[in-house]
Amino acid sequence: MKHWQLIREEDGIAIAVFDKAGESTNSLSAEAMAEFGLILDELDRQPPTGLIFRSGKEAGFIAGADIEEFSQLDSAERGRALVARGWELFKRLAVVSYPTLALVRGHCLGGGLELALACRYLLAVDESGTKMGLPEVMLGIFPGWGGMLRLPRRIGPAAALDLMLSGRTVDAKRAKRIGLADDCVAPRVMEMAARQLLLSGQPRRSLPFMQRLLGGPLKSVAANGARKQVAKKARPEHYPAPYAIIDLWAKHDGNALAAPEIIDRIISSPTARNLLRVYHLQERLKGFGKASDFKAGRVHVIGAGVMGGDIAAWCALRGMTVTLQDQGLKRIAPALQRAHALFVKRLREPLLVRAAFDRLIPDPDGAGVAHADVVIEAIVEDLEAKHRLFKSLEPRMKAGAVLATNTSSLKLEELRTVLARPERLIGIHFFNPVAMMPLVEVVAADGAEPAVVQAACAFVRQIDKLPLPVRSAPGFLVNAVLAPYMLAAMRAVDEGIAPETVDQAMLAFGMPMGPIELADTVGLDIAMAAGRQLTDSAEAPRCLSERVGKSQLGKKSGQGFYDWSSGRAAKGAAGSVPAGLAERLVAPLIDRVEKLLADGVVADGELADAGVIFGAGFAPFSGGPLNYRKGLNF
Amino acid sequence: MGRTIYVVDGARSPFLKAQKGPGVFAASDLATQAGRALLLRQPFAPADLDEVILGCAAPSPDETNIGRMVALRLGCGPKVPGWTVMRNCASGMQAIDSAIANIQCGRSELVLAGGVDALSRAPLLYSDAMVRWFAGMMSLRTVKQKIGHFLKLPYAELLRPVIGLMKGLTDPVVGLLMGQTAENLAWKFGIDRRQMDEFAVNSHLKAMSARAAGHFGEIVPAVDARGNIYAEDDGVRADASMSGMARLKPFFDKKYGQITAANSSQITDGAAWLILASEEAVQKWQLRPIGRIVDSEWAGLDPAQMGLGPVHAATPILQRHGLGLNDIDFWELNEAFAAQVLACQAAWNSEEYCRQQLDLPAPLGIIADDKLNVDGGAVAIGHPVGASGARIVLHLLHVLKRNNAQRGIAAICIGGGLGGAMLVENCR
Numbered sequence A: 001m002k003h004w005q006l007i008r009e010e011d012g013i014a015i016a017v018f019d020k021a022g023e024s025t026n027s028l029s030a031e032a033m034a035e036f037g038l039i040l041d042e043l044d045r046q047p048p049t050g051l052i053f054r055s056g057k058e059a060g061f062i063a064g065a066d067i068e069e070f071s072q073l074d075s076a077e078r079g080r081a082l083v084a085r086g087w088e089l090f091k092r093l094a095v096v097s098y099p100t101l102a103l104v105r106g107h108c109l110g111g112g113l114e115l116a117l118a119c120r121y122l123l124a125v126d127e128s129g130t131k132m133g134l135p136e137v138m139l140g141i142f143p144g145w146g147g148m149l150r151l152p153r154r155i156g157p158a159a160a161l162d163l164m165l166s167g168r169t170v171d172a173k174r175a176k177r178i179g180l181a182d183d184c185v186a187p188r189v190m191e192m193a194a195r196q197l198l199l200s201g202q203p204r205r206s207l208p209f210m211q212r213l214l215g216g217p218l219k220s221v222a223a224n225g226a227r228k229q230v231a232k233k234a235r236p237e238h239y240p241a242p243y244a245i246i247d248l249w250a251k252h253d254g255n256a257l258a259a260p261e262i263i264d265r266i267i268s269s270p271t272a273r274n275l276l277r278v279y280h281l282q283e284r285l286k287g288f289g290k291a292s293d294f295k296a297g298r299v300h301v302i303g304a305g306v307m308g309g310d311i312a313a314w315c316a317l318r319g320m321t322v323t324l325q326d327q328g329l330k331r332i333a334p335a336l337q338r339a340h341a342l343f344v345k346r347l348r349e350p351l352l353v354r355a356a357f358d359r360l361i362p363d364p365d366g367a368g369v370a371h372a373d374v375v376i377e378a379i380v381e382d383l384e385a386k387h388r389l390f391k392s393l394e395p396r397m398k399a400g401a402v403l404a405t406n407t408s409s410l411k412l413e414e415l416r417t418v419l420a421r422p423e424r425l426i427g428i429h430f431f432n433p434v435a436m437m438p439l440v441e442v443v444a445a446d447g448a449e450p451a452v453v454q455a456a457c458a459f460v461r462q463i464d465k466l467p468l469p470v471r472s473a474p475g476f477l478v479n480a481v482l483a484p485y486m487l488a489a490m491r492a493v494d495e496g497i498a499p500e501t502v503d504q505a506m507l508a509f510g511m512p513m514g515p516i517e518l519a520d521t522v523g524l525d526i527a528m529a530a531g532r533q534l535t536d537s538a539e540a541p542r543c544l545s546e547r548v549g550k551s552q553l554g555k556k557s558g559q560g561f562y563d564w565s566s567g568r569a570a571k572g573a574a575g576s577v578p579a580g581l582a583e584r585l586v587a588p589l590i591d592r593v594e595k596l597l598a599d600g601v602v603a604d605g606e607l608a609d610a611g612v613i614f615g616a617g618f619a620p621f622s623g624g625p626l627n628y629r630k631g632l633n634f
Numbered sequence B: 001m002g003r004t005i006y007v008v009d010g011a012r013s014p015f016l017k018a019q020k021g022p023g024v025f026a027a028s029d030l031a032t033q034a035g036r037a038l039l040l041r042q043p044f045a046p047a048d049l050d051e052v053i054l055g056c057a058a059p060s061p062d063e064t065n066i067g068r069m070v071a072l073r074l075g076c077g078p079k080v081p082g083w084t085v086m087r088n089c090a091s092g093m094q095a096i097d098s099a100i101a102n103i104q105c106g107r108s109e110l111v112l113a114g115g116v117d118a119l120s121r122a123p124l125l126y127s128d129a130m131v132r133w134f135a136g137m138m139s140l141r142t143v144k145q146k147i148g149h150f151l152k153l154p155y156a157e158l159l160r161p162v163i164g165l166m167k168g169l170t171d172p173v174v175g176l177l178m179g180q181t182a183e184n185l186a187w188k189f190g191i192d193r194r195q196m197d198e199f200a201v202n203s204h205l206k207a208m209s210a211r212a213a214g215h216f217g218e219i220v221p222a223v224d225a226r227g228n229i230y231a232e233d234d235g236v237r238a239d240a241s242m243s244g245m246a247r248l249k250p251f252f253d254k255k256y257g258q259i260t261a262a263n264s265s266q267i268t269d270g271a272a273w274l275i276l277a278s279e280e281a282v283q284k285w286q287l288r289p290i291g292r293i294v295d296s297e298w299a300g301l302d303p304a305q306m307g308l309g310p311v312h313a314a315t316p317i318l319q320r321h322g323l324g325l326n327d328i329d330f331w332e333l334n335e336a337f338a339a340q341v342l343a344c345q346a347a348w349n350s351e352e353y354c355r356q357q358l359d360l361p362a363p364l365g366i367i368a369d370d371k372l373n374v375d376g377g378a379v380a381i382g383h384p385v386g387a388s389g390a391r392i393v394l395h396l397l398h399v400l401k402r403n404n405a406q407r408g409i410a411a412i413c414i415g416g417g418l419g420g421a422m423l424v425e426n427c428r
Helices: A028-046 A067-071 A074-093 A109-117 A136-139 A147-155 A157-166 A171-178 A187-198 A211-216 A219-234 A240-250 A260-266 A271-289 A306-317 A331-345 A349-360 A367-371 A382-395 A412-418 A450-462 A478-494 A497-510 A515-521 A523-536 A540-550 A581-599 A603-614 A625-632 B027-040 B066-073 B091-104 B129-137 B143-151 B164-168 B178-189 B195-210 B241-248 B279-285 B303-320 B338-348 B351-358 B385-403
Strands: A004-010 A013-018 A050-053 A101-104 A107-108 A123-126 A132-133 A170-171 A183-185 A298-302 A321-325 A358-364 A372-377 A402-405 A423-428 A439-444 A466-471 B006-012 B051-054 B082-085 B112-118 B266-279 B291-300 B330-333 B407-414 B417-424
Touching: A004 A028, A013 B143, A028 A074, A050 A187, A067 A271, A067 B241, A074 A109, A074 A260, A101 A109, A101 A187, A101 B351, A101 B385, A107 A109, A109 A132, A109 A147, A109 A298, A123 A171, A123 A187, A136 A240, A136 A271, A147 A157, A147 A240, A157 A211, A170 A171, A171 A183, A183 A187, A183 A271, A183 A321, A187 A497, A211 A219, A219 A240, A240 A271, A260 A271, A260 B351, A271 A466, A271 A603, A271 A625, A298 A306, A298 A367, A298 A603, A306 A321, A306 A331, A306 A349, A321 A331, A321 A367, A321 B164, A331 A349, A331 A358, A349 A358, A349 B066, A358 B027, A367 A382, A367 B027, A382 A402, A382 A412, A402 A450, A412 A423, A423 A450, A439 A450, A439 A603, A450 A466, A466 A603, A478 A515, A478 A523, A478 A540, A478 A581, A478 A603, A497 A515, A497 A581, A515 A523, A523 A540, A581 A603, A581 A625, B006 B027, B006 B279, B006 B385, B027 B066, B027 B112, B027 B266, B051 B066, B051 B385, B066 B112, B082 B091, B091 B112, B091 B266, B091 B291, B091 B385, B091 B417, B112 B385, B129 B143, B178 B303, B178 B338, B195 B241, B195 B338, B266 B279, B266 B385, B291 B303, B291 B385, B303 B351, B303 B407, B303 B417, B330 B385, B338 B351, B351 B385, B385 B407, B385 B417
Parallel strands: A013 A050, A050 A101, A101 A123, A107 A132, A123 A183, A298 A321, A298 A372, A321 A358, A372 A402, A402 A423, A439 A466, B051 B082, B051 B112, B330 B407
Antiparallel strands: A004 A013, A132 A170, A423 A439, B006 B266, B006 B291, B112 B266, B291 B417, B407 B417
């Protein structure tokens, strides 16, 4: 066999080791699953005392199905065959006469978890890399290989629907707590634990009474509740998959083969195709910087404001030692407080939180510059101030260190004039809020040293963000495309359409936040300045200049287009959305993407789409702005 | 001494007075925050240190071998050994002396040494009666037996915990509280309440004016998880006055004694660090030392008079180098109690004491006021016991620098009947 190895031990236990040939992670391709069937055949002929599944890879149990095979689903028959393949195979596994156990170490996702769920026991190894989940919904599809059947039975419908509909993963400890894993053990005892548990005869923990009710007589209540929850986040016309998951569970006990029309509908929907595209775009962004062997251990950030402080916190969270500089400790302390809250939220374990807080060092004197591998400037957007800073930084920096600016409005070409080696300056442009936004623009001005661009991309990957290389131009990619879109939205307000209605139109289009609320969040003064710099429009929209004139600057001042005194936008009811409003507002955005692409600000259309999705939240189901327009033209 | 011992740099946390209950920072938090800022400004990386030595008299139960723990928290990496020393109130000075010893014998070239304690976090302990009750519970199997055992719970004991801090401040051999040993000295040398209170007020005033003049540059402000900044020693009182001092009642010998909480050092949390280097390390990293440690000495004496420890430790150093008390430009004599520092002066000035206890033909005299604890001492600044020995050595070097002076002695009394002293020189 190519991908599997069956080891029979003296005590009669069989171990099936999955080690997919030619790949660094395991995925369940057609070939791998066919071999899996052969293993079951072999074990039928000569049944073992028990069977343990484990991975032969350094990292990870099974990442899921083979995503490449999805892209080739061009007919309904093929789609059904794909579902049937896994459904039947895992059904067979679930009823074998001998006990089975999945030893889950590292990621165990999608089809991988469906395999594990078909085993009698699931043993999770307590390591940071261990993650279990059914993320199919994020690709616009459903867990059709038994996940929708077995996950609700194992952990109860409430928790199972939550996992399947959000695509969220759980770690080993949590898997144990919710009953997904039968036990959670340290790697040092995993082999012994696997054998003991396999032969224990221990019955499955029974579900609480309420969960049994929700999985039985009250199934439709649970399904309706789930539909309402999903409706708050995703519209069925944009995202059909979560609704299909609920229906398949409630009406067909998770067996998609019983409702082939749902399979056909989901697989032929543009959403699934587009989300697959988004997945590939993300993988492409992840590839940037792979060519560089640059590895940052220490980062120095200057400017402890919202951006600088949060960049520093994020880097410390991702394991870097970070020095954070500003004029005096008083300016740094609030950033440390925010950082601590972030660490608590993300790391939970007190010792990990403490270690991250130890790694984030307030540095009013800038002593960290001399040790840093990456220096990021995030001070006030003032050319002279930045010049002074760069002049003082450059001679103190290590030779191979990356010097970066987080500027969003100043030209790198002008910023770098004071440097002895101007070619070393690079833009590393984060988005607010740093912890939430996956994209980071890596900005290169003409003549930038290619190795530095590579190093900057590698650094962005190291802190687990998605690097998008862009050429230096006003607003780079993301801000440049948002500006004409927000301008159009405000012009609509000038025409008398209520801000609520404008926002409603774009939410219905699939944007994560309406453009008017976005303007309030960014700050209307900033929106005004950006509008001046990034749009061809001579005059600012009346609604904007009026508010700026009254110092109503949005969220930060408590009042903008909306009242923010409660911390959230107090919105009135939206009026009926005029036909074609969303299309009208989004058109200038797409026009600008096309122009920037033509100007070479971003290398190709795929990257442009990726940038606008991951940096501006452009409706992912559309596959990106260019992909969306291409779809319209068909 | 063989190899020259350089002090390259040093830093300390603010000394934070114990308020109600445990302080915000654990001992290792304070040591980490001060230490990481100190290491940050060095040309070498934390991993380039040969070892980390930390003195601590009362680490908390989850800070076992706090020296190693802090070395790791400072990012020194797994390969830099870290260890903890305990010589009670001189643990920080012992850490320095241990670093000196290892540099002397060539085991180390570059050492981070210091001291720490978070006395506000000293634990409450169960009494023996409670411990016996718990132990009894462990051996029982049935629920019925356990219920029966519960009925025998010594409730009164439950509400009468042993105060760990008081145990730590009680001599384990002679059974006296530290303050009572200081009462002994006051009695022996006829030091009265007024003198003590005056000394204490002066300590506060000197610390206040030193702060105003910016003479506590060695402090690295601490920041907690809520973004609160602790920039200064918070026990120093601008409003210290004789009338304020007079209001306090004697604490150790209740009713009849003279030593109060106000003329004693304060119960405090804090950490202090120094970086010590050999000549080779100074060359290798092109360091610019702030001073040298020329000599050190430890001495033992009657535990009931432990406050005279500095006299017994510093005198041999003076003799070895042929120096008189006032040939030393500046002294840092740790202020465990106002009475205790005054008693040291009285002992050096007493012909009888010098002859009988120190084998000196004549008394050494008195240290001039303008040479002694010029920026105040532990009465005002606080005495996180493990940290104080390191603090006074570090601060003394800063005092020498700023006055362009040559020599200083830092000396400390040690509960249990010990004294420690170090002779330092300015690197000009």
